Amino acid sequence: MMESEHLDQFDRKILSLLQEDARLTNGDLSERVNLSASQCSRRRQRLEESGLIKGYRAVLDRDRLGFSLVNVISVTLSTHNRDNARRFSDLLSRLPEVQEAHALTGEMDYILKVVTPDLKSLSNFVNDVLLPHEAVQHVKTAIVLETLKETTALPL
Template sequence: MTAEPAALDRLDRRILAALAADGRMSNAQLAQTVGLSPSPCWQRVRRLEAAGVIAGYRAILDQERLGAAEVVLVEVILDRHDDAALERFGREMLEMPEVLEVHLTSGEYDYLVKVAVDGTRGYERFLREKLFRVPGIRHSRSSFVLRTLKDVQAYLPPAEGA
């Protein structure tokens, strides 16, 4: 079951767009950017947080500077598709720090897994020491990301009638 979309006015949308671009800006900077005074701006941000529209804030780390510059997309097919198998696979993925994202998908493959590694040797080590030890994997297929053309964390749909 999905949540109903939040009712957002023009100022809410401007706040969300500004925070999506720079989540570290101060409330005073945000208020100036969206054309509000600080107190009403702060109240709107708190309301958006309480409603779950703003789910959190995070730092974006530079994987290259951290020694894991390569990203690999791994498509995984499981042997079984019952609840226990899906939950077990999910738990195993949560335990692997180099796994950045895991998506249960429709189509030929069951999961799309995004992994950060240190080159082909790092990926080989990830496969041998971690992924291939996960019970229930029937098949996987990997693709190294050569270049990322777009990387955003959220989509703000247009307002109704816009």
């Protein structure tokens, strides 16, 4: 696996450009980083094989696809042991509404980013899916009023 300190300026520039637009061809990259298309192709392949590039995805319009409600949900587990955490993790893996899930230190155990079409769907998600689950003790929900910044880009 390539470590970040083994990346030269060309690798970093290629990664940065692909974060902005993964559809760039090796020809497009070569123009922007001043390397030949074949050199860009080899570098891209090496970055992919090393796992630094994990995949390529389309960014979809959440609102136009009917998922205009973004919710931040904190979850506290009923007991703190490995089995309970695994059961909760298994539940999350089956829930496509959950876009992000993070285990935390402090008061709450997890914070989730969940998208739903509307308030009724959010209510159903919390009351029919999360709260009845054996691993869950407490759920606190906040509805996002406005997203000021949302990115998956790393600061290369």
